[in-house]
Amino acid sequence: MTIHEKEASERVMQWLTANWINQPLYVVTKLGISDILAESSLTAEQLAEITGTYYPYLYRVMRTLASTGLFYESEGAEFSLSDMGEVLREGKMRSICGLQSST
Numbered sequence: 270m271t272i273h274e275k276e277a278s279e280r281v282m283q284w285l286t287a288n289w290i291n292q293p294l295y296v297v298t299k300l301g302i303s304d305i306l307a308e309s310s311l312t313a314e315q316l317a318e319i320t321g322t323y324y325p326y327l328y329r330v331m332r333t334l335a336s337t338g339l340f341y342e343s344e345g346a347e348f349s350l351s352d353m354g355e356v357l358r359e360g361k362m363r364s365i366c367g368l369q370s371s372t
Contacts (some may be wrong), residue, residue, distance in 0.1 A: 276356040290337060293330040294357075297339075303350055306340070310349040361370075 270278070297303065300320045305311065311319075313328035320327070328346075335342040339354045 289333070294339070295331045296330050297334060298357055301359065302340075303354050304350060304359050306350040307358060308352065310343065310347040312345070312347050316348065334348075 281301060288363075300322065302320070305316065305319055310352055313331050314324050316331070317324035317327045331340060331348050332342065334340050334354075335348065337353075337356070338351055339347045343349070
């Protein structure tokens with residue numbers, strides 16, 4: 270594979286996976302998960318209870334984002350904030366991107 274072909278393949282792969290990350294990222298940003306995890310590590314079940322969301326779906330979202338490095342997942346299925354996840358806290362990336370709620 271030539272360098273040009275490799276670059277093209279990588280670019281297409283980025284396009285294919287964009288929604289795979291963007292949608293879960295939107296969910297955790299909208300729910301304020303990074304702000305919640307700034308206090309302490311929690312399980313997805315605890316996060317679901319706090320945010321009023323459906324545990325199995327939130328667990329999938331959290332595992333997806335943990336695989337990207339936004340969160341850490343411990344062996345006990347507890348999630349904690351990574352340095353990248355810290356950027357999503359209120360007043361940081363949220364205000365930069367205009368994601369703050371107007372309500």
